[in-house]
Amino acid sequence: MKTHELIVVGGGPAGLAAALGAKEAGVDDILILERDERLGGILNQCIHNGFGLHTFKEELTGPEYAERYIRKVEELGVPYQLHTIVADISPDRKVTYVNSEEGAVTVQAGAVILAMGCRERxxxxxxxxxxxxxxxxxxxxxxxxxxxxxxxxxxxxxxxxxxxxxxxxxxxxxxxxxxxxxxxxxxxxxxxxxxxxxxxxxxxxxxxxxxxxxxxxxxxxxxxxxxxxxxxxxxxxxxxxxxxxxxxxxxxxxGLLPENELSKSAGVKLSRVTGGPEVNDKLETSVPGVFTCGNVLHVHDLVDYVSEEARRAGQNAAQFLRSPKTEATREIPLFCEGGVRYTVPQTIDPVHMADAVTVRFRVGDVFRDKSLVLYFDDHEIRRVKKNVMAPGEMEQLILAKKTFADHPDLSRITIRVED
Amino acid sequence: METRELTCIRCPIGCSLKVTVDGENVTVLGNHCPRGMEYGKKEVTAPTRTVTSSVRVTGGVLPLASVKTVPEIPKEKIFDVMRAIRSFTAAAPVRTGEKLIENIAGTGSDLVATRTVEQK
CATH class of the missing domain: 3.50.50.60 (FAD/NAD(P)-binding domain)
Structure with a gap:
């Protein structure tokens, strides 16, 4: 059986940034699988402007934003296959794909990044x-x-x-x-x-x-x-x-629905709220070595956030490939209350987490002049005043690793909307 | 003196702006960055927009190439610009960043390709 260190399923904004993140972190044997006839995913049809203000500090259209990532993938020589459908992913990371040149092929991946995006309702x-x-x-x-x-x-x-x-x-x-x-x-x-x-x-x-x-x-x-x-x-x-x-x-x-048929075949546990996989702070799913990012994980409002998240997924996959066996970890669950619908990630490992972890979430209603409050168990850690929060716009809180040092017995993290 | 409440469209944050016009003086409150300040001032004096659309391409791997106006055009010229875009056809190859129409509809702005379409 052919092997690849990393297989990225999907060549849209998430897959491209994830592959580049892994490449920058030292993974050379990468394969991006894309079912369309070109890379870039949904950005190809989003010809309006408003993309890239965070990533490139300028306002781009969707095709321009995609082209910058595609050019980088070409420059760095990251391999990709177009016209290729992934038919199955097994829990031990065997990826079966189909295209008209090779037929059906099964390859063993060291790590997999799920970046299939979402569908319209x-x-x-x-x-x-x-x-x-x-x-x-x-x-x-x-x-x-x-x-x-x-x-x-x-x-x-x-x-x-x-x-x-x-x-x-x-x-x-x-x-x-x-x-x-x-x-x-x-x-x-x-x-x-x-x-x-x-x-x-x-x-x-x-x-x-x-x-x-x-x-x-x-x-x-x-x-x-x-x-x-x-x-x-x-x-x-x-x-x-x-x-x-x-x-x-x-x-x-x-509404948009994360497309997780392949995640299910891999045995990945899905969140009932987001429709996407449940992940830890490494953006790793319940199946070790299977990472995820972008709209297949949860529907984003901005592609810039997708790129940033996907890059981290790529870096984390690279880390997994370098040292796949970590000792048993402590995963602290995140709970949402009082109007917060979900969080991504759903758990944080206070020992192995990065110096800062971005927690993204959405609220379930329009809130005016409320606060977002972060609790470690019953201790209020942070309170952020918000003029307006709405279900259409993603919110985020950044958790610093050093905060966790003061709470060695932490058993739950809670994010709430309060007055 | 006149005060208008606007939503900034310069980025997805969408800051709520209070723009006060007092003769020559325009003050903007509520913006979180200089782009919001600029937007608030322009929106009450001479509003502008980027028009994005696509033009037909002959001999290309795609039938259309997406385009945008650079810099932004006066808001009231949007439909004049669209007429010019619709009556234009480019020949492949088209390159991202290529000027397809200079001074489109007399706005002083150019129509620029936002995607590459290779020859078939």
Whole structure:
């Protein structure tokens, strides 16, 4: 059986940065496996700007951001295979992939980094009533069709869901001459970044209707209209509030789901909240030597954070390859309370952790003038005032290793939202 | 004197700005960086945007090359710029950073490719 020190599954922003992180840390025998015909992943279709302010201190578009990483991968000679689907990963890190040149191949990896990204929540998962006419797209599918494949998507558009891709597509379609009638959002707040509400909706006078959902899709061959209704506090449509918009297209921007079929086959334990693997502070999953990063781990709001996280995953995989056997470790669990939905990582090893570990998380509601409070057992360690926190934006706290020295008997770390 | 409440769009943090215009004087509060200061001042005097789109490419491995305006264009010129973008076709190869249209729609800004499209 062929062997590789490190196999990276996925050649998007996470996979590229992870491979580079490992390469910089001294791993030479790396293979990136990518199913598309080019590296860069979803950044290829994200032609809008706003990427790279943290990483490169300048504002780039998605393809430009991807190209910088791809160029580096080429310069350093990190091997990659395109048109290649990973079919299976075993718990002992045998990776089976398929492509048209080699057929099905199984290789033994010293370490694996899972960087498969996420999928859009499809129509079937939303329980939308009505027929199945043409003209209903997830926002990202429409984005790919328009920005990469030169297909027109529609002329009169209703968008359900105010995730960032939906907002970006509202602007994109408007620029291409379509009329975006309305963006309907089930929740009483937007799932997207504030800046996107401003520059994608407000700039073009596109209304955002919060606490609204689609209650009928009209048309049999092609969408002819969409009815939206206001919903009550239990997200149930309120009879009598129906408004029907004539349109030929319905875009769905209703959330992203980490794609973890391969993680499951590897026996990786998944979080029920994030849909991604549970990880320790090394971004290592429950299966030793299997690391993960990017949107397959948890859905990020910024690619810059993905790159940073992925680079650490690559460095940690390199560390694992140098010295895979560590003595039994103490893993301190992180708990979230009072509005914090999850944390990544889920555990921290106070002995082997890096000097600083970034804990990322999201809140489950919009909070104004609250504080994020970090506890080691019952001791308040830090209190950070926050003007606004929203589910659409990721939060983070950085934990320093030296703090742990003062708490040798620590049994739990808690992050809470408090007044 | 007029005060406007804005959300900065210069980065994903989206700072809430209070911009006060008093004749020639514009003051910006709530920004966390110099870019926010600049955004607040420009937004109440002469708002600008980066337009991103794509142009058709002939003879390339992809049918489209993504593009952006450099520097930002006046906000009211967005649709003039889009008309110019839609009526333009580039021939492969196209290189990231290549100027495709100079002084697009009379804005003084250039249209620059943001991806490389190799020849087929």
């Amino acid at each position: 499809p129509r079937g998962a939303l329980g939308l009533p009505g027929f199945r006419p043409a003209g209903v797209y997830t926002a990202g599918t429409a984005q790919r069709l328009m920005n990469m494949e030169n297909h027109a998507v529609g002329k009169k558009v209703v968008i359900l869901g105010s995730g960032d891709i939906g907002l970006i597509m509202a602007r994109r379609m408007t620029l291409e001459g379509a009329k975006v009638e309305v963006v309907a959002e089930l929740m009483p707040y937007s799932g997207g970044l504030k800046r996107n509400i401003v520059q994608c909706l407000n700039d073009y006078g596109i209304p955002l209707k919060l606490s609204h959902t689609v209650t009928a899709i009209h048309g049999r061959e092609r969408v002819t209209g969409v009815t939206i209704s206001k919903v009550d506090e239990n997200r149930k449509p309120i009879p009598g509030t129906e408004e029907t918009y004539e349109c030929d297209t319905l875009l769905l921007s209703c």
